[in-house]
Amino acid sequence: MIRFDDIQDNEIRVIGQRDGHPHSQGDGQSHGCHASSRRRHAVLVAACIFCLGLTAVLCVLLYRHFRPVSPEGPVPEVFDPSSSTVTPLRPYRGAVAPLSEFPDASVLSCTEHIRRTINDIPLDIYIPHNAVPKLYVGTPDIHDKKIILAAQAADIRADNGKITGAFVLEGRPLAWGLSKKGYVGIIDGKISIGMADNSPLFEQATETGGYFFRQYPLVSDGCLVENEPKNKALRRAICDRGGEIFIVLTAERESLHDFSQALVDLGVDEAVYLVGASSFGFWRDAADHLIQFNEKCSGGYKYENFIVWERYWPLG
Amino acid sequence: MEQPKHIVLSRGTELLRVRADRLVYVESEGNYSHVVTLDGRKRLVSFQLGQIEDLIGDQLGDAVEGRFLRLGRGLIVNLDYVYFIDVARQQLVLSDCAGCYHELSASREVLQKLKLYLENDPV
Numbered sequence: 001m002i003r004f005d006d007i008q009d010n011e012i013r014v015i016g017q018r019d020g021h022p023h024s025q026g027d028g029q030s031h032g033c034h035a036s037s038r039r040r041h042a043v044l045v046a047a048c049i050f051c052l053g054l055t056a057v058l059c060v061l062l063y064r065h066f067r068p069v070s071p072e073g074p075v076p077e078v079f080d081p082s083s084s085t086v087t088p089l090r091p092y093r094g095a096v097a098p099l100s101e102f103p104d105a106s107v108l109s110c111t112e113h114i115r116r117t118i119n120d121i122p123l124d125i126y127i128p129h130n131a132v133p134k135l136y137v138g139t140p141d142i143h144d145k146k147i148i149l150a151a152q153a154a155d156i157r158a159d160n161g162k163i164t165g166a167f168v169l170e171g172r173p174l175a176w177g178l179s180k181k182g183y184v185g186i187i188d189g190k191i192s193i194g195m196a197d198n199s200p201l202f203e204q205a206t207e208t209g210g211y212f213f214r215q216y217p218l219v220s221d222g223c224l225v226e227n228e229p230k231n232k233a234l235r236r237a238i239c240d241r242g243g244e245i246f247i248v249l250t251a252e253r254e255s256l257h258d259f260s261q262a263l264v265d266l267g268v269d270e271a272v273y274l275v276g277a278s279s280f281g282f283w284r285d286a287a288d289h290l291i292q293f294n295e296k297c298s299g300g301y302k303y304e305n306f307i308v309w310e311r312y313w314p315l316g
Numbered sequence: 317m318e319q320p321k322h323i324v325l326s327r328g329t330e331l332l333r334v335r336a337d338r339l340v341y342v343e344s345e346g347n348y349s350h351v352v353t354l355d356g357r358k359r360l361v362s363f364q365l366g367q368i369e370d371l372i373g374d375q376l377g378d379a380v381e382g383r384f385l386r387l388g389r390g391l392i393v394n395l396d397y398v399y400f401i402d403v404a405r406q407q408l409v410l411s412d413c414a415g416c417y418h419e420l421s422a423s424r425e426v427l428q429k430l431k432l433y434l435e436n437d438p439v
Binding site: 016231 | 344
């Protein structure tokens with residue numbers, strides 16, 4: 001089977017064509033020219049990489065040869081990775097003003113909606129107020145007035161309908177394994193978002209009746225994390241910005257890279273992906289109006305799961 | 317009389333079987349795809365667009381050639397239903413001039429190439 005993963009946004013291709021190359025109507029290029037141009041390009045890139053590598057090796061050798069030697073013996077490097085504590089390469093962020101415009105003293109349990117445009121990408125930001133986060137397996141009831149915000153959390157494997165990556169529900173592990181490095185842990189009602197191969201939050205969640213799931217990491221320590229999928233889609237993420245937790249949705253289809261960059265530029269410290277595209281979700285505003293992100297499709301998976309925020313009942 | 321060709325998308329416990337001539341377009345939605353049929357139904361399947369493109373090519377064989385077109389990374393369209401193209405407005409309308417009518421959006425480059433393709437090689 002021929003795999004067609006090389007098409008660009010500006011190309012068209014006749015399906016079933018024997019040679020499997022993108023159709024080049026209107027650009028005046030033949031398939032042969034196209035392939036040959038690609039080969040030339042690859043050779044040029046390889047040559048450039050080789051030259052850069054050679055230059056770097058020569059520089060290192062010359063530096064070592066001519067480096068002045070201190071009479072007191074070797075001087076420790078300013079940054080010695082073997083002896084210093086690891087300092088994350090995190091840009092100084094300082095205190096950030098919260099995005100929320102709600103008064104601090106408000107006791108209203110609801111979701112605040114803000115629209116911001118970052119790098120020409122319109123972002124819908126949903127900030128839950130006076131509510132407790134938890135995970136939920138199944139489809140939450142939109143008529144359950146306790147829930148002020150719900151969005152799909154971990155991915156479901158298409159082949160067996162099970163949850164992708166480690167997942168803990170009220171202390172019960174429902175899935176194990178590391179498929180994505182991003183994680184969200186909820187311990188005693190507090191959300192922690194981060195990126196790690198192994199997170200102690202998984203064990204903590206099982207010991208304390210907490211919650212845990214994994215997804216693609218988008219932002220870690222204020223820096224963009226690159227991910228493999230390159231396609232464009234409607235994107236969602238759960239974010240931590242100076243301790244303020246919120247969900248972000250793109251209004252248009254974006255690549256993961258552009259979405260992550262927009263979150264970095266929004267000032268987000270940590271962000272992990274949530275199920276995007278046309279996945280179901282809903283929220284309640286200050287007037288208790290119910291607004292759905294998308295209609296619920298029929299025939300959902302058994303382990304379809306959501307992160308939901310429940311209001312401090314009956315306070316709201 | 318020749319039997320109509322079908323496209324079969326099977327995964328896990330679900331199977332979707334669509335007559336090729338009733339498939340209007342397929343739209344990418346991240347790792348999933350929306351399959352839109354002539355009756356206006358839109359079904360989400362857990363296949364990437366590239367996988368569906370492969371399956372169409374494999375399952376329909378010679379019958380597919382020239383009927384379906386991949387437009388960029390986001391769309392597969394059945395050329396039988398291409399009704400209107402407006403490159404400037406980035407508008408593509410698929411219709412059977414009966415009850416089926418879908419307004420889609422695509423890049424100008426893609427629409428320009430589609431327009432040229434249909435001008436030179438009308439189906």
